[in-house]
Amino acid sequence: MNCESAASLTVGCRLQVRIRQSNDWQMAEIVSIRKMGDKRKFYVHYEDCNKRLDEWVTEENLNLRDVQRLPCVDQTSESQEKIMLTTPKKCGRRKHRKHVKKEENSSKTTSNECDPQEGMITNSRQKKNETLVKNVEMIELGRYRIKPWYFSPYPKELCQMDCIYLCEFCLKYCKSRFCLGRHLSKCTLKHPPGNEIYRKDTISFFEIDGRKDKVYVQNLCLLSKLFLDHKLIDFAVDPFLFYVMTEFDSRGFHIVGYFSKEKISDQDYNLACVLTLPPYQRKGYGKLLIEFSYELSRCEGKTGSPEKPLSDLGLLSYRSYWTQAILEILINPNPGPNGDRPSTAINDISEITAIHSGDVIYTLKSLNLVKYFKGKHIICLNHDTIEQHRSAMKKRKIRIDSSCLRWTPKDWAK
Known part of the structure; x- marks a missing residue:
């Protein structure tokens, strides 16, 4: 259907959107809307595209000729259907009360989520969409400034800043370069905590116990969530070991990437999560992380497999590594x-x-x-x-x- 103006667009609408990088038109869904003065900006997810391409666009990049809206639920027919469901022919009195109570709660949830005037699902959908929107504009890690790909639950007051500053050795996050400078004057770390278990040339691996170095590991999880869509943030990190790969120079050991694994895995998983930071990608470090995980499995006298699902880049790295290792x-x-x-x-x-x-x-x-x-x-x-x-x-x-x-x-x- 045609849309007269972008002011009538709501969260959940689907329409053609022009991708800023390529100027190509692609079907997309509006995930969030925010006001910038008198204008509105729309956060969109392009269909059949990776979520890292999601972005904020202006009204000029929207094609309003063919807008697909979310269907509104007919509450009258739905409530009549629920009445029929809650009056079974043979049902004990206690079971019947429990069944009705369950359906009443379900009906309340439906009435909160549907706004008949707007013709769209609200409230719970909008709360869910908050986690779909990239909330960090930029991070500064050592000598690199990196644009995040996905949402990560950093504190809201930091996400309002133009850039979040991270200590590249302890991964503590700061709201300004001045605060980072004060932290660096006190931070004594020049490498990740834990034990250095491998070093060759400038490459080192550090083994970190999630129970002993909990703060560092939690900061590492926040950082990795910016670049891993499938990663779930869970600060119960005690059951995991983290292996951080670094590059060494005169300033210290700089984090390149990491992988984690469960201390005890019933299914013989030798890797739970793997990430190479964007500045170090396409240099062979992803395969090096995977090769190191299998080297540990070989020392344990076991065979291993990564925990699924893998990220898209992780899956590509694994397929390539498996192919080369087996053909060799x-x-x-x-x-x-x-x-x-x-x-x-x-x-x-x-x-x-x-x-x-x-x-x-x-x-x-x-x-x-x-x-x-x-x-x-x-x-x-x-x-x-x-x-x-x-x-x-x-x-x-x-x-x-x-x-x-x-x-x-x-x-x-x-």
């Missing part, structure tokens, strides 16, 4: 004691790489390397796959050196 075993196997070619069964690949057998099978099938021949499933490599693997491995310059790891697994069940 198939193309360049270590010869047996008699110089013969070793077995390449699924369990053998899983044991060597520490990748869970289910992930090995998934990767081989996605690469279309499993063939059925003479009643058996065999792994069949082609020339193109081999050449693509060798080209990818040439670009992968940084790897984990197991000889540089100083770590002993603990039995957390005790």
